[in-house]
Amino acid sequence: MNFTLLIVIIVLAFAFDFVNGFHDAANSIATVVATKVLTPFQAVVWAAFFNFLAYAVFQLHIVDTIAKTVDTSMINLQVILAGLLAAIIWNLLTWYLGIPSSSSHTLVGGFAGAAIAFGGWGIVHSNIIIKIASFIFLAPILGMIVSYFLSVLLLHLTKRSNPTTLNKIFRPLQLVSSALFSLGHGGNDAQKVMGIITAALIVYFKGVDPASIPEWASIQYTAAGKIHNIPHWIVLGCYSCIALGTMIGGWKIVRTMGSKITKLTPFQGVAAETSGALLLFGTEAFGIPVSTTHTITGAIMGTGMARRLSSVRWGVGKRLLWAWVLTIPVSMLIAMGIYYLIALF
Numbered sequence: 001m002n003f004t005l006l007i008v009i010i011v012l013a014f015a016f017d018f019v020n021g022f023h024d025a026a027n028s029i030a031t032v033v034a035t036k037v038l039t040p041f042q043a044v045v046w047a048a049f050f051n052f053l054a055y056a057v058f059q060l061h062i063v064d065t066i067a068k069t070v071d072t073s074m075i076n077l078q079v080i081l082a083g084l085l086a087a088i089i090w091n092l093l094t095w096y097l098g099i100p101s102s103s104s105h106t107l108v109g110g111f112a113g114a115a116i117a118f119g120g121w122g123i124v125h126s127n128i129i130i131k132i133a134s135f136i137f138l139a140p141i142l143g144m145i146v147s148y149f150l151s152v153l154l155l156h157l158t159k160r161s162n163p164t165t166l167n168k169i170f171r172p173l174q175l176v177s178s179a180l181f182s183l184g185h186g187g188n189d190a191q192k193v194m195g196i197i198t199a200a201l202i203v204y205f206k207g208v209d210p211a212s213i214p215e216w217a218s219i220q221y222t223a224a225g226k227i228h229n230i231p232h233w234i235v236l237g238c239y240s241c242i243a244l245g246t247m248i249g250g251w252k253i254v255r256t257m258g259s260k261i262t263k264l265t266p267f268q269g270v271a272a273e274t275s276g277a278l279l280l281f282g283t284e285a286f287g288i289p290v291s292t293t294h295t296i297t298g299a300i301m302g303t304g305m306a307r308r309l310s311s312v313r314w315g316v317g318k319r320l321l322w323a324w325v326l327t328i329p330v331s332m333l334i335a336m337g338i339y340y341l342i343a344l345f
Contacts, residue, residue, distance in 0.1 A: 005078070009080050013084060013197045016088050017193040017242045018241045018242070021248065022095070023245075029044060031272055034269070037171050037178075037269065046178065047182040050180075054183050054185075054186030054239060058187035060191065060194070060228070061226075061284060063195045063227055066192050067199045067202065069115075069125060069199075070115040070125060072203050072206070073206065075118055075123060076118070079118045080196060081342065082338040083107070083335045085110075086335035087106045087335075090106045094327075101293065102136070102327050103293075104188075104290065105132065105331070106331045107193070107196065108328065109332045109335070110331045113331060113335035113336045117335070118339060135294070136291070136325060142298065143294070144301050144302035147271050158267075173266070181296065190242045194230060194235060272300045273296070276295045280292065280295060
């Protein structure tokens with residue numbers, strides 16, 4: 001029974017990664033579509049390729065963080081199942097409503113909520129939850145600040161250029177910036193699901209002599225106790241699923257991200273995507289799972305501010321902020337409810 005449950009969790013985790021891909025595809029492609037540098041179809045193929053290429057670029061810092069969100073020695077597989085189901089439900093609901101919520105915080109909230117339902121707050125690593133939750137606010141703020149100053153710098157460097165010349169310069173550059181952001185998206189978001197699958201393997205083989213764990217489930221640690229290597233099929237599967245999901249796209253969210261926050265030009269697209277990519281690469285290096293949604297939203301606002309404050313539709317940002325703030329607690333409550341239902345059987 002437990003092995004069957006492990007397989008179900010792995011399949012659902014890959015399904016979540018796929019949903020994450022089309023839910024968060026907007027983050028990678030909204031600006032490049034809004035500026036008409038690429039068509040929607042070209043953009044999703046472009047983003048999917050670089051989502052997958054992240055496989056060869058990033059280490060497993062975020063895997064380690066996510067896998068240790070709760071004390072895996074004190075939970076069972078039902079906890080992970082409930083957390084995953086809650087995350088998938090909230091992701092699909094927000095996608096249907098066109099709300100660019102955070103898949104990262106959905107997954108963390110679901111995992112923690114189910115764990116709390118199982119054994120109380122004591123088995124949740126609150127310091128990790130607080131660090132992740134703080135970036136609900138820090139990620140868009142940092143994205144906004146970096147994008148604003150990068151935009152000001154680029155405006156200064158190109159002040160003698162007319163708008164037509166600027167477009168000719170920045171249209172091809174936006175291909176580079178969107179590729180970098182897609183690379184960061186793949187490296188950040190796919191690793192979160194790797195962390196969940198890794199946690200499931202740790203729970204399933206709990207108490208088993210490490211020497212007798214099969215190679216397909218073997219996890220290697222550094223001397224400091226951090227996860228250093230996980231089975232190859234997990235990494236390959238997660239990057240493939242997120243890339244495939246990105247190919248499907250998320251057009252409702254593209255419309256919100258690409259046009260409702262501020263009107264974008266190729267120049268602003270480069271500034272926003274480059275700023276977002278810098279933040280994703282930086283947080284990944286420190287093992288901090290951040291939301292690509294929050295990051296690019298702040299960056300889009302920042303580049304709009306560099307033009308003038310009134311060019312940013314702050315009302316849209318306020319509505320998005322409410323959705324972000326609610327994501328972790330709502331995901332936790334859904335996961336608690338699902339766990340209690342599962343526990344009845």
